Every structure is written in C-alpha cells, then in structure tokens.
Amino acid sequence: MELNRDEMLTLLAELLASHGPIGDEREIDALVLREFRATGARTWQDGMSNIYAHVPGDGPRVMVAAHKDELGLIVTHVEDDGCLRVKPLGGAMPWKYGEGPLDVIADNGEIVTAILSFGSTHTRSGPMGEFRRGERTPAWNDVTLFTGLLPEELSQKGVHIGSRAVIARSRKRLKHLPNDHIAGFAFDDRMGLTGLVFALRQLVQQPVAADLYMVATTAEETGYLGARRAAQVLRPDIVLALDTGAITPDTPTTLDARPVVWYDEEAPNSLSDCNALVRLAEELGFGAQPVVYEYAGSDAGGVRRVGLADRTMALGFPRLNSHGYEIARADALVNGTSLLLAWLRQL
C-alpha cells in the first residue's frame, strides 16, 4: 500500500488546527481517537490521556510513540483589568510567538481570544527600554494577554489561573511554500502523529512480527511524562519515537526529504537499530540523516533513561525553527513514515 502524500497533508492540516497545549488536549484527543478507531485496531485512553492502539503479533513488544501535546501557556494571574499573566508550558518562547492572537481555552472547551502583548514601543522605560537598548531577551514576565474582558466576565466564561492558552487557530493553518515546502506552528509533533496514523492504517491490514502498540503520548514537552507512563504500563522491549528532526547550528542536518535518525540524545539510542534505519532508508532510495543531538530529547530517550525499554530509537522530520513556526519538506513526512513501516516489517 502506497502512502498518499495529499491525504497525509490533509490530516496534518486538520491536526494542526486542533489545540492540545500540554494538559488540555481535548481537541486533539478527539481527532486521534477518531483516527485510531477508524483503523479497527483496539483503541483506549488511559487516565493520563495517552491514547493507545494495539496491533497484536508474534515478536518483541514494540511501542511507537508520537506526542500529541503541543507547546502552550498556562495562566498564572488574572489582573484587575482582566489582563492575564502566563508561564510557558514546555519550551515556548515569546519572541518566537510575537504579538498577536492566542486562544485561551475555557473550562467547557470554548475559546476566549486574547492578544499576546509586550506594550508600546514609544518609550525608553521599563522592559521596552531594555529591549530598545538590546540589553536582554523578552521574557514571559514581560508579556500580558489582553482579553478586553473584566475578571468577573472571565470567571463566568470559565477562564482562571491554570487555564491553558495556545496560538490562535487562525495562525495554525498549514502553509504551502514553493518547491515542496510546508510551514506552520505545532509541526512538533503533529507530523509525527500523522505518520503514526498512516502507519497504523497499513499495519492493521498487514501486521508485522511484533506485538505492536502505537501511542499518542501526552506531556512529552515537559519531561516525556506520558511516554514514561505508557512504558510502565506496556513494558515494551523496543520504543521508537517519531518526533522532530531539528536543524540546528551545531548539527549537520539539512532541510531536505531525508528522515533524521537520532543516534544520541543525552544518552545513546540503540546503535544497531539506528544503523538498520539508515540502511533501510538507503534501500528505500531517499537516504537518512544521522544526527547526534546535544540539546534535543524525544520520548524514546525519555523512556530509556528510566530503564523502561531495552532498545530505543528516534526518527525525525528535518525542520527549521524548532519550537516556533517550523518549515519542512512535505516529502519528508512520507519518507519518514515509509521508513517506520520498513523498520517494523524487518523485525
């Protein structure tokens, strides 16, 4: 069965548009449950919100993880004028977001629009003065979220300390650029989720020699918490994470259609499995980019470091601007998913 690139991009666009800031992932959960269930595989959700699909088979227990949480913000204060103060969830940076609309998610799931605000630049005082002089980096403490609502109105709508905020849906559309490029927020890890769903569809039709669990994990961005919980429950032999392939100044990764194979992420992944991935990518014709990351981590490494799997590896989609408005090659989505399937089939 061929992977259909356009169908993959359609699902990616739908996933991007659905919200899932760490810990309030209702919207994306609904999509993932829908897609997993539609394959016919046994699907369930645990008490932490991780979503599992099981494709039974004879062989090692394999957990393939793509995380469903995205970067976001959490409300820390509601000021007297109805402005909100926030802390980041995961590695969101205010200078990556810029000023503009955010969606604050109320208790009932409805969206309250807010504007990420740094204030007026026509001053030399305060933080703005420091930014004008180039003295320090804008921080989340310098940001307020303007809602136009009064505290009582916010409370009535179900917005309070602890409510999540995320980039506004209007800014989360999949953008197409020339020469097969795509761009958008939350590619991390909606590209991985897309790969997971399309792989699952094929694996249900043609199972492999493994007891296979596909898991959409929560809270990867805050310490691989969902994956660790899933691994405690599943006790896998092997964990493979589908995640980013960040192009950084200190790695030789390039923006092309070759999947990134993580040989190391604070602790080395399984050398023979990484070698197998690189070899398979060559055989499939598109090749791979081996990388050693010093400052990136995945669910696979997160599980490895707490001793919950024998063999781990991570596979990523090469992208610019990690944790911001990312840019990738659409063909990388197809190639990465093909590589995942090829690796599972050679078990």
Add this chain to the structure above:
Amino acid sequence: MNQEEMLQLLDELIRAHGPIGDEREVEAIILREFEATGVRVWQDGMSNITAQVPGEGPKVLIAAHKDELGMIITHVAEDGVLKVMPLGGPWPWKYGEGPLDVIAEDGTIVPAVLSFGATHTRSGPVGEYRKGTRTPAWEDVTVFTGMSRDELRAAGVRIGSRAVVARSRKSLLRLANNHIGGFAFDNRIGVLIVIDALRQLAVDPAPGADVYISAPTAEETGYLGAIRVAQLLQPEIVIAIDTSPLTPDTPTEFDTRPVIWVGEPGNSRPDCDTLIRLADELGFGSQQVVYPFAGSDAGGIQRIGLAARTMGFGPAYINSHGYEITKADSLGNVTQLLLAYLRQL
C-alpha cells in the same frame, strides 16, 4: 459612517499592504475613497495623496499617513534565504516567527517566513536568547522563501523589495467589549478617520477653512511625505491624525477619549485648548499627553517651519508598532472632534 461601516473599511485598509515606499495596495483604496467623494484629488510624484475641500479661510492640512512598518530586503542568498532591514520601527520579537508577504516588482506577493532558527541549541543568537542576554535583532533574522535566487529573480524579488506581515495575519480582530486588534492600526485608523471626515466635508464643507486632507508617505521614516506636501501647499494650520500609544511614562488611560498631543515642540497651545474645549462640549472629553518618545507629521512639519499652527490627536491604543489594540468607540469620537474643530474656524 456608522461604526460597522468604519470597521469594515478599516479591515480592508489593514489587509492592503503599504510598507514604506511600496504603498500601491493601500493607495488604490485611498484613491478610490477620496475620488468617490467628488472633490479634487491628486497624487504627487512622491506618492502622497491629497484631496481639497475649498473654503474661505486659512489653509488647513490634515495628515494621516498611509505608510506602515515593514522590511526591505538587503541580501538574497543563492538558496533563496533573504536578509532584511526594518523600514521604520518594527521589532522582530513583536512580529515573531511566521508568514510575511514579500512584494514583487509587479505587486504580486511571494510568501516567506520570518525565522530565528532552532531553539534546540546553545550556539549563536538563539543561545544568547536562551541565556536572556540578547534582544532578538533584525540581523539575527532570516526570511525563508523556499525558492532559489534565480526563481526569486524571475518572480521580480530582489534587494530593495519590500516585505510586510502576511495578509493572513492582517485581518481586523474583534475582541470582547468592543475592542479591536490588528497590525498597522498605525496609521490605517488615521486614514479611516480622514476618509470619514472627507465624506462629510464634501457634502457640507467647513465654512471658514480651505481644507486639504492628505495621506502622506514615509511618516515612519521622518515625516518625509507630510513635509513634502507642506512644502507644496504652504499651510497655515496642520493637524496630524495618528494613533496615540499608551506608554509607561505617560498617564494616558485606555478609554475612548481622543488623545491630544500637547507636547510636540511648537504645537499651537491655543488650538490644543480649543480641541480640549470642543471635546468636552461634544460630551466625550479628551486626554492630553506629552510624549517623550513619539512624534507625528504635525511635529515633523513644525520643526522645519512649514506651518504656523500645528496639532495632533487620535485614539488611544496599546502595543504601538506591533499588534495593536484600541476601543472601537474611540474612532467616531476622533472624527467628530476633527469636524468640530474645522467648523469653528
């Protein structure tokens, strides 16, 4: 115009691009709106657009600048990655990563992405941002197009081409309790107000003034358009209609009262007093402000002696030079104040 009509026109104005020096899109709308009133309208060689409602009395120039903040391409790499410099005072951390529109020679849009690079690093500028020691600067920014240098050249993009926040990010946003948000409120709001005023003056001219309403260029880079218009017109009185930022060093409050700039050097104090009195008579009142770090076309003209009496006012707003927010009810108040001032001359 009623408020809904104003907001629809404002949305259209905001979505039209006009980064300093490439203002074709917004000019088309302004020419359309000015010409629809039936008065004499012309555009000079610098692109300033002016309409005249003749009358007996002092020559009054009302300026609402049509240029917006943007970027200009300084380098085109072989892989099609662009470097830019700011036009006027935009800040890359106010824009954030995301879509930009590059305007090609023939006016078509080439999509691009403002990029800071990966955060999963401790090297380079991002390494410094992670330590909190460096403010993101335009030299740290690359603009990704996905096209090769040859493809860009064929598309009419080169050094000197302008870039601006993408149209998809420039719609008027309606917020709770009649607030509105968007890029380029500075000074599409001013343009909106003078269009509204011109429509009313064309039907019912001010009896004691020879009124010129102008949408000049290049306010953001030194009031250059307004200064040129003033050189040609030699007005007695100049009024700048511009958005009035709330800052930590001024007492301006965020409400619907027009903000009158009383501190620009050479501003006419008697005329400012008149504006304050008229605003009280109209029922909504006004705020006065002395800005240490903001300037208007009125001040720019006054400083080189091109008018006798100058003043500036406009609606209060927050997040100047970024994603701006104001109260919709403040717009009509500014139009009413402007017309009341003209009619008492």
